[in-house]
Amino acid sequence: MAPLRQKLLILYLANSALDAQVVSWAQYDGTGATDPQPGDADEPPYQSGVDALRDGWRLLQMSPLAPHAAGAEFTTSYLKYEFVFEKLEESNG
Amino acid sequence: MAEPPILLTTRQMAEFAARGFLRFDGLVPDSINQRFLGEARENEIPVVAAGTPLDAAYAPGSTLRALVELPLVRGAIESLVGPGCRFDHHFLHLAHVPETFEKHGVRQSSQPIHQDSTIDPGPGFDAQLFYFPHEVTREMGGTRLLPGSHLRIVSEAAVSRYQNLRGQQHVVCPAGTLLAAHHGLWHAGGRNRSDRPRYMFKIRLNPTVLQQRLWNTADLGPDDAAQRPIFWLREPQDPDHLHSILCRPEPWYEQDTGRLEILNRIRFWRCLLGDPDFDADYWLSRIENRPGAGSD
Numbered sequence: 001m002a003p004l005r006q007k008l009l010i011l012y013l014a015n016s017a018l019d020a021q022v023v024s025w026a027q028y029d030g031t032g033a034t035d036p037q038p039g040d041a042d043e044p045p046y047q048s049g050v051d052a053l054r055d056g057w058r059l060l061q062m063s064p065l066a067p068h069a070a071g072a073e074f075t076t077s078y079l080k081y082e083f084v085f086e087k088l089e090e091s092n093g
Numbered sequence: 094m095a096e097p098p099i100l101l102t103t104r105q106m107a108e109f110a111a112r113g114f115l116r117f118d119g120l121v122p123d124s125i126n127q128r129f130l131g132e133a134r135e136n137e138i139p140v141v142a143a144g145t146p147l148d149a150a151y152a153p154g155s156t157l158r159a160l161v162e163l164p165l166v167r168g169a170i171e172s173l174v175g176p177g178c179r180f181d182h183h184f185l186h187l188a189h190v191p192e193t194f195e196k197h198g199v200r201q202s203s204q205p206i207h208q209d210s211t212i213d214p215g216p217g218f219d220a221q222l223f224y225f226p227h228e229v230t231r232e233m234g235g236t237r238l239l240p241g242s243h244l245r246i247v248s249e250a251a252v253s254r255y256q257n258l259r260g261q262q263h264v265v266c267p268a269g270t271l272l273a274a275h276h277g278l279w280h281a282g283g284r285n286r287s288d289r290p291r292y293m294f295k296i297r298l299n300p301t302v303l304q305q306r307l308w309n310t311a312d313l314g315p316d317d318a319a320q321r322p323i324f325w326l327r328e329p330q331d332p333d334h335l336h337s338i339l340c341r342p343e344p345w346y347e348q349d350t351g352r353l354e355i356l357n358r359i360r361f362w363r364c365l366l367g368d369p370d371f372d373a374d375y376w377l378s379r380i381e382n383r384p385g386a387g388s389d
Contacts, residue, residue, distance in 0.1 A: 010254065015348045023345045026256035038203045038256045039237045039263070039283050076245045076353050079255065 002090035005030035009057055009086070011049050012079040016065055018049035024079055031091040049083045057085035098168035100309035103317070106172065107338040110362050113243030114274040120165055121269035126226040128156040133185055133226070133292055143182055147298060150180040157183075160224065161296075169273040172308035173220040174300040181219060181297035188234055188285035188293075204282040205253035206239060206261075209297075212248050213276065216364045217304055223272035223280075224294040225264065233291045234283025235263040236272075241343035243277035244357045252279060260344035305367040323374050336373035352376070 012024035022044040027036040046052045053059065063082040101115070109115050132138055139157070141150045147170070151158035160166060170178060194201035209221065229235045239261050263283060264272065274280075276297065285291045317335040330337050339358050342351045355376055363371045372378045 012255065013347075020348075022259075023347060024255045024258040026254055036256065037284065038205045038253075038281060039234075039261065040203065041257050042259075042261065044257070044259070074353050074356050076350050076357060077247055078245075078252065080347055080350060 002092055004088045005032075005091040007031060007087045007089055008084065009045070009052060011044070011046065011052060011083045011085070013049055013081040013083060016062075016081050018053070018059075018062070018083065020081070021048060022046060031089050033089075033091075049085075052083075052085050057087055060084045060086050095162040095167070096164045098171050099164045100168045100307075101172035102309055103312045103335065104333065104338065106308045106365065107335050107362065109173070109273070109275065110365060111339050111341060111358050112240040112343075113278040114238065114240070114272050115169065116264075116266075117165060117169075117271045117273070119267040119269045120271045121160060121163065121224065121226070123268060125156060125159050125163075126269050129160070129224075129226045129294070130292065132156055133294070138183070138185055138294075141180055141183065143180070144299075145180045147178050147180050166222070166271060169271075170220060170222075170298060173218075173273060173304070174298050175302040175304060175307050177301045178220075179299040179301055181299050183294065183296040186282055186293040186295065188282055188291040190285060190288055190290055192288075201284055203234070203237075203284040205250065206237065206255055206258075206279045206281040207250045207252060208242075208245075208247055208277055208279055210249070210276065212246060214246055215244070215277075216361060217300060218243075219276040219300070220298045221274045221276055221278070222296040222298070223264070223274060224296070225266050225268070225270040225272075226292055226294065227268045229264060229266050229270075229291060230287060231263060231265050232285075232287040233289065234285045235265050235291075236293055237281045237283050238262050238264065238272075238274075239279040239343075239345065241346065241354060242279035243275035244354065244361065245277070245279070247279075258345040305365060318368075318371065320372070320375055320378070339373040340376070356380075 007030060008028040010026040011022050013020040014023050025044045027045070029036060046055065061084040063080065105115055139151065147161065151161065161170065191201055223236060239258055264270070321330070321336065339362060340355050346354055359371070359373050359377050362373070363369055
């Protein structure tokens with residue numbers, strides 16, 4: 001059996017619910033079969049986080065909801081609703 | 094003698110405040126494009142000290158002087174950072190063809206999205222001119238940019254993990270296209286898959302005056318300051334209304350943070366207008382309404 005390698009899918013959603021729409025995404029492929037790059041797709045691989053679950057991705061982590069720091073309630077910064085998924089696949093590399 | 098500048102209109106300025114950039118396709122004439130490309134290939138682009146007044150940065154008669162003295166370019170510069178602005182730096186971005194990477198055994202990769210310089214909470218801003226001296230096709234990668242990202246307070250490459258975002262744009266354009274951008278606009282260089290090297294030249298400019306009403310404000314009207322019905326409407330709102338421009342969300346905004354972006358745009362517009370009471374579609378009036386606050 002070929003060794004297993006991790007593939008990662010990171011989805012940023014429109015709110016904290018896993019079935020919310022994807023607004024940003026990233027992929028990393030430990031099998032080496034593909035080489036995802038910044039700017040390589042204008043449409044997301046899934047429409048929501050639940051769609052990724054239904055395609056076999058396992059949820060590893062979701063970002064917590066943090067209270068807004070006093071004085072910085074209106075500051076916008078990094079994307080808030082990050083969901084990290086994995087798949088394990090055989091690698092021929 | 095240079096022609097007088099053609100300043101931006103209020104609608105253009107509002108679009109800049111909302112989206113962080115303005116795009117002028119094919120603005121620069123081919124004579125300047127060809128001269129610039131010749132100088133770029135021969136490594137003849139001048140070296141200029143940071144902080145030099147823009148008017149002294151490029152020699153009279155030079156290609157880059159001709160570029161920044163084009164009436165629309167000078168007008169955009171003066172509308173954004175005012176007369177007497179300072180040259181910060183310029184840089185020639187060159188995206189090599191795949192063959193170059195293959196020859197050296199190096200992986201050809203796209204640049205991750207980023208914000209230039211470092212954390213800068215504003216509200217003042219620098220202007221960055223992105224100049225595309227030749228036609229850019231999709232195959233050539235182009236500069237990728239994210240409309241509406243300029244007011245996010247982030248730290249340069251910390252946003253690299255966001256490989257793709259809904260609504261990202263790739264600058265595919267005719268020769269002589271120019272983008273005038275807020276320094277905070279997230280952007281990146283795309284991978285060039287064509288057989289021609291891609292050039293992009295960027296100039297960063299600092300203001301030396303208060304950035305207030307520097308554009309052509311002759312088109313500002315009473316409707317721009319008045320409130321209008323919101324949410325419950327009988328017909329769609331005018332998409333060209335100043336408030337519509339300032340309040341239009343981008344596809345990558347989260348539901349809640351997208352509303353904060355609108356608040357921040359309105360605050361930015363207050364600074365540009367010099368009017369601390371301005372509001373668009375009542376967003377700030379609602380949260381600033383505190384009857385009796387400040388009295389005993």
